[in-house]
Amino acid sequence: MPSLIYFLTYLISFIGTKYFGLESTILLMKRLGYFLRGSFRGREEVNGIERKLERALHKVPLAVKCLDQAIVTWFWLNVNGHKAILRIGVSVTPLESHAWVVLGNKVFVEATSIPDLSIVAEYESWAQ
Numbered sequence: 001m002p003s004l005i006y007f008l009t010y011l012i013s014f015i016g017t018k019y020f021g022l023e024s025t026i027l028l029m030k031r032l033g034y035f036l037r038g039s040f041r042g043r044e045e046v047n048g049i050e051r052k053l054e055r056a057l058h059k060v061p062l063a064v065k066c067l068d069q070a071i072v073t074w075f076w077l078n079v080n081g082h083k084a085i086l087r088i089g090v091s092v093t094p095l096e097s098h099a100w101v102v103l104g105n106k107v108f109v110e111a112t113s114i115p116d117l118s119i120v121a122e123y124e125s126w127a128q
Contacts, residue, residue, distance in 0.1 A: 013068040
């Protein structure tokens with residue numbers, strides 16, 4: 001899959017979360033994922049997806065934060081049949097939030113400096 005489509009999913013997530021909210025963006029990404037899933041002949045490996053996401057992220061001319069990075073990572077892993085889970089957590093002191101993706105023991109968009117995160121939202125895998 002060319003990196004252009006990865007780039008476009010970052011834009012969709014960025015615009016969606018800013019103008020339509022998290023739940024609407026998640027629903028849109030799931031519907032898009034169900035549509036795209038049928039067009040994939042083979043399952044792309046996690047490392048390949050990770051490399052494409054990283055390349056595309058550096059081309060996006062917007063300040064894409066962890067929420068959109070996690071949504072897009074969750075999206076592409078599930079499109080490729082990997083049962084990834086999207087999590088959103090909050091720390092009260094200091095007040096901070098973070099979004100990340102879990103696939104087995106692997107964590108994507110990992111937080112390095114936020115202590116005591118409490119998970120406030122979790123979006124399960126829709127991969128088959």
